[in-house]
Amino acid sequence: SPSYSSSSSANLSFTFYAASCPSAEFMVRNTVRSASSVDPTIPGKLLRLLFHDCFVEGCDASVLLQGNGTEQSDPANRSLGGFSVIDSAKRVLEIFCPGTVSCADIVVLAARDAVEMAGGPAIQIPTGRRDGMVSAASNVRPNIVDTSFSVDEMIKLFSSKGMSLNDLVTLSGAHTIGTAHCSAFSDRFQKDSKGKLTLIDTSLNSTYADELIKQCPADSSPSVLVNNDPDTSFMFDNQYYRNLLSHRGLFQSDSVLFNDERTRKQVEDFANDQVGFFESWGQSFFKLTSIGVKTGDEGEIRRSCSATNT
Numbered sequence: 001s002p003s004y005s006s007s008s009s010a011n012l013s014f015t016f017y018a019a020s021c022p023s024a025e026f027m028v029r030n031t032v033r034s035a036s037s038v039d040p041t042i043p044g045k046l047l048r049l050l051f052h053d054c055f056v057e058g059c060d061a062s063v064l065l066q067g068n069g070t071e072q073s074d075p076a077n078r079s080l081g082g083f084s085v086i087d088s089a090k091r092v093l094e095i096f097c098p099g100t101v102s103c104a105d106i107v108v109l110a111a112r113d114a115v116e117m118a119g120g121p122a123i124q125i126p127t128g129r130r131d132g133m134v135s136a137a138s139n140v141r142p143n144i145v146d147t148s149f150s151v152d153e154m155i156k157l158f159s160s161k162g163m164s165l166n167d168l169v170t171l172s173g174a175h176t177i178g179t180a181h182c183s184a185f186s187d188r189f190q191k192d193s194k195g196k197l198t199l200i201d202t203s204l205n206s207t208y209a210d211e212l213i214k215q216c217p218a219d220s221s222p223s224v225l226v227n228n229d230p231d232t233s234f235m236f237d238n239q240y241y242r243n244l245l246s247h248r249g250l251f252q253s254d255s256v257l258f259n260d261e262r263t264r265k266q267v268e269d270f271a272n273d274q275v276g277f278f279e280s281w282g283q284s285f286f287k288l289t290s291i292g293v294k295t296g297d298e299g300e301i302r303r304s305c306s307a308t309n310t
């Protein structure tokens with residue numbers, strides 16, 4: 001459905017598991033913490049997983065379902081990660097509070113904790129989301145932003161989820177952590193007659209472009225990863241916006257936020273004011289985690305996050 005009512009998110013509660021599983025949030029947090037201490041790439045993965053869940057069928061863990069033709073089989077989702085962290089949190093929760101805590105809530109809480117552990121703001125998030133039964137690859141393409149999108153196209157998709165221009169600029173700040181495959185920004189380069197890459201997107205700083213070509217030469221392996229934020233890749237800070245100001249946005253969809261008059265001011269403000277970015281992040285993240293939530297009798301509480309109960 002194109003526009004989600006806010007009545008569903010009004011059914012979420014800050015005390016949803018207070019009686020049924022009082023340490024639910026604590027158990028998710030511990031799982032995220034220990035996984036991230038072993039593998040520092042986990043926070044970025046968990047944050048992107050939330051985005052791809054909430055924009056397709058709402059925040060309902062549809063992205064976790066495995067099988068032929070599910071969301072995971074769409075090319076836009078092949079580079080997602082963090083599933084094993086969600087699974088281990090669920091395993092612990094099923095021992096202490098069987099059949100109680102939804103995978104949809106675990107995805108949200110894990111992303112929230114991941115941001116905080118990477119140095120970002122702490123955010124209170126209500127719970128009570130239920131797990132969806134539908135996961136179709138064909139739902140992914142129309143609902144997930146591609147790096148080739150114009151600001152207009154991004155605004156259109158975001159507003160169909162009840163998200164504003166401000167939310168778009170704020171949530172794009174997620175690219176202050178995490179990594180990307182070379183193919184995610186190869187459209188900014190072209191192969192010359194000798195098979196070497198040259199920059200065709202003039203909105204990119206040429207020194208930065210040279211670094212990217214070095215890390216991602218034309219013949220590089222498809223498994224090569226590049227940091228989204230070349231300066232503070234593991235730190236959730238406002239460096240993403242500073243990068244945009246110095247023409248070092250990795251994706252075309254990042255650069256356009258600085259090149260478009262409607263979004264530039266917000267980018268400049270966040271580049272100069274991390275506290276302001278963090279405040280805005282709290283609000284936009286809250287909205288993201290409320291998109292299309294299922295509550296009450298809708299959906300189910302999955303026993304295993306990768307499969308529906310029946």
Ligand code: HEM
Nearest residue numbers: 044047048051079145146147171174178179180181184253
């Ligand atoms: C607005 C348009 C957006 C576009 C076009 C976009 C696109 C991408 C692409 C292409 C990647 C690299 C994937 C790969 O090659 O492995 C990526 C990574 C990432 N994105 Fe976005 N994204 C957008 C918005 C968001 C939002 C709203 C969030 C979260 C709130 C987000 C969080 C992330 C994170 C954390 C990573 C790093 C993932 C990792 O380290 O594995 N992105 N994004």
Ligand SMILES: [Ca+2]
Nearest residue numbers: 053056058062
């Ligand atoms: Ca979903």
Ligand SMILES: [Ca+2]
Nearest residue numbers: 176229232235
């Ligand atoms: Ca950073």
